[in-house]
Amino acid sequence: MMKQMPNTLRPLRSITAFEKAIAESNEKVVLILKHSNSCDLSAMALDEVTQHVEQASSLTIYYLITVQSERKVSNEVSERLCIPHATPQIILVRNGKALWSASHLQITRETLREAEATHTQTATVPNT
Numbered sequence: 001m002m003k004q005m006p007n008t009l010r011p012l013r014s015i016t017a018f019e020k021a022i023a024e025s026n027e028k029v030v031l032i033l034k035h036s037n038s039c040d041l042s043a044m045a046l047d048e049v050t051q052h053v054e055q056a057s058s059l060t061i062y063y064l065i066t067v068q069s070e071r072k073v074s075n076e077v078s079e080r081l082c083i084p085h086a087t088p089q090i091i092l093v094r095n096g097k098a099l100w101s102a103s104h105l106q107i108t109r110e111t112l113r114e115a116e117a118t119h120t121q122t123a124t125v126p127n128t
Contacts, residue, residue: 009033009053009064015076021063022080022096029060029119030093031112034074034086036067045088045107052112059120094119 012018012032021030033049036042046064053062067074067087078085081093086103092115093099100115 009050009062012063012065012073013070015073018073018076018080021061022093024061025093025097026095029116030063031060031116032063032065032077032091032093033107034065034067034077034089034091036087038068039087041104042088045090045104048108049090049112052109056112056116060116092116092119 012021021032024030031049033046035046049062056062065074065077074085077083077091081091081098083089083091083098083101088107089101089103090107090112091098091101099119102111102115
């Protein structure tokens with residue numbers, strides 16, 4: 001039996017890659033983490049997200065934006081998804097729309113699990 005590869009946080013480094021992530025949200029839930037390398041709170045959030053991703057569903061795709069190096073991408077995410085910028089911030093996207101977001105101390109493994117479970121279930125229910 002083959003061991004399943006662990007989920008990873010994929011870097012989101014261009015607007016083209018963000019557009020691809022939006023397209024992927026039509027098939028799966030997409031979680032985008034905005035992270036700052038110079039913020040202790042952001043480091044704590046990254047740790048929470050990383051631990052969540054290690055045990056999370058393969059029904060979700062995870063992306064990471066480092067705001068210092070990818071400012072244009074970060075700004076495009078905020079503008080396109082109508083979510084005011086914060087760092088750290090996580091945004092759950094499904095069908096091209098932001099369905100949930102959290103920032104700062106709201107980013108925990110528990111809140112990620114709850115949000116993902118809620119929106120993954122609704123993502124797999126066929127439209128009738």
